[in-house]
Amino acid sequence: MQQSHQVWVLGASGYSGAALCRILARHPSVNIAGAFSSAGSSPVEINKLYPELSGQLELMVEPWCDSLITEAASAVDSVFLALPHEASAFLAPLLLQQGCRVYDLSGAFRLDDVNNYPLYYGFEHTHPELLAAANYALPELNQSNAAYDAPLQSLPGCYPTAATLALAPLLQSGLCDSAQMPVVTAVSGVSGAGRKASLTTSFCEVSLQPYAVLTHRHQIELEQNLKCELIFVPQLGNFKRGIVATAVVTLKADADGRVPDKAVVEALYQQAYGHQPAIRLRDQPAKIDDVAHTPFCDLYVQVVGRKVVIIAALDNLLKGAASQAVQVFNLSNGFDSMEALL
Numbered sequence: 001m002q003q004s005h006q007v008w009v010l011g012a013s014g015y016s017g018a019a020l021c022r023i024l025a026r027h028p029s030v031n032i033a034g035a036f037s038s039a040g041s042s043p044v045e046i047n048k049l050y051p052e053l054s055g056q057l058e059l060m061v062e063p064w065c066d067s068l069i070t071e072a073a074s075a076v077d078s079v080f081l082a083l084p085h086e087a088s089a090f091l092a093p094l095l096l097q098q099g100c101r102v103y104d105l106s107g108a109f110r111l112d113d114v115n116n117y118p119l120y121y122g123f124e125h126t127h128p129e130l131l132a133a134a135n136y137a138l139p140e141l142n143q144s145n146a147a148y149d150a151p152l153q154s155l156p157g158c159y160p161t162a163a164t165l166a167l168a169p170l171l172q173s174g175l176c177d178s179a180q181m182p183v184v185t186a187v188s189g190v191s192g193a194g195r196k197a198s199l200t201t202s203f204c205e206v207s208l209q210p211y212a213v214l215t216h217r218h219q220i221e222l223e224q225n226l227k228c229e230l231i232f233v234p235q236l237g238n239f240k241r242g243i244v245a246t247a248v249v250t251l252k253a254d255a256d257g258r259v260p261d262k263a264v265v266e267a268l269y270q271q272a273y274g275h276q277p278a279i280r281l282r283d284q285p286a287k288i289d290d291v292a293h294t295p296f297c298d299l300y301v302q303v304v305g306r307k308v309v310i311i312a313a314l315d316n317l318l319k320g321a322a323s324q325a326v327q328v329f330n331l332s333n334g335f336d337s338m339e340a341l342l
């Protein structure tokens with residue numbers, strides 16, 4: 001029998017942390033040695049916070065305290081951080097110093113350029129060396145085994161997971177007209193904003209609405225991933241979980257005016273993702289209910305003449321956060337990438 005891998009989950013009282021606990025609890029080679037909420041909160045059974053977990057998961061969520069850091073080296077192999085960005089930026093370096101492997105679900109280590117942190121995240125980053133050392137862990141695109149040995153695994157944002165998976169095969173193929181910027185519009189369920197109460201996400205206030213147009217922090221993350229400028233319009237939808245992202249690109253005509261046909265474009269996606277267990281290539285656009293509560297990203301490609309639309313759908317709390325983190329954990333530790341996820 002394989003030895004149990006000891007893990008902590010910080011942010012376990014939040015949406016993505018609780019989703020992580022639920023998955024990790026059924027991982028045959030993992031023991032959740034600690035699950036934490038913010039300092040100053042009270043210890044609580046996770047199924048008191050999330051009654052749907054009753055009968056499925058018994059786990060105490062304890063208040064975090066920074067003095068626990070010194071116990072990390074002896075207590076755990078890995079720590080999952082499902083925390084606000086700045087809290088991750090502070091804690092990850094301390095946990096790495098203790099020799100733990102860190103899986104960070106926040107944006108604290110996603111960007112290459114440290115100067116973008118004040119602008120897009122509202123804080124000064126004090127560990128630029130970790131931005132270079134972190135692996136940007138999008139398993140279907142970053143497939144080098146060595147990347148998953150890095151002690152710091154930085155998980156992509158939910159919108160960038162959907163939009164990067166949608167666009168990468170085409171943009172990398174050289175078949176697109178580079179004079180036309182790709183356009184991405186994406187609608188997210190309200191759980192994308194986390195569990196903490198806020199007026200904008202309260203029941204009577206939520207109504208389909210674009211926000212942070214061209215200024216969202218995922219704009220820069222997407223441009224970094226796809227190595228081009230693009231237009232990104234996120235929208236809040238009045239449903240709980242899931243994202244549908246619609247990406248639009250234009251194909252380039254060759255010198256004789258010929259344009260690649262649908263079969264050529266579909267073959268690119270088949271080649272990139274046909275063997276990827278967390279991606280489902282669909283012949284119809286997915287609806288939210290097809291992907292909610294699943295670890296999949298569903299992709300649909302339509303081509304008419306030079307016009308291409310790629311539609312990606314995923315659960316923001318799973319393929320956009322917790323199940324992707326477990327996929328990455330599995331890759332780091334030599335398990336099947338979908339262990340505990342199917």
Ligand SMILES: NC(=O)C1=CN([C@@H]2O[C@H](COP(=O)(O)OP(=O)(O)OC[C@H]3O[C@@H](n4cnc5c(N)ncnc54)[C@H](OP(=O)(O)O)[C@@H]3O)[C@@H](O)[C@H]2O)C=CC1
Pocket residue numbers: 010011012013014015016017036037038039041064081082083084085087105106107156157158191192193194195196316317320321
């Ligand atoms: N929601 C989503 O769809 C996605 C979220 N993410 C990222 O994952 C992270 C967590 O998001 P989400 O689950 O939505 O957030 P939530 O607001 O639902 O949960 C945040 C968690 O962090 C805890 N916490 C807050 N501040 C601190 C602190 N200073 N020290 C220790 N614990 C703290 C909270 O504890 P308490 O309950 O006591 O307040 C809670 O457990 C964020 O970085 C987010 O950007 C990434 C992809 C998708």
Ligand SMILES: CC(=O)N[C@@H](CCC(=O)OP(=O)(O)O)C(=O)O
Pocket residue numbers: 105106107156157158159188189190191192193194217234236316320
């Ligand atoms: C609906 C909603 O509010 N969504 C969040 C994105 C959540 C996410 O995945 O991104 P991070 O990990 O970068 O926070 C937002 O727009 O801020």
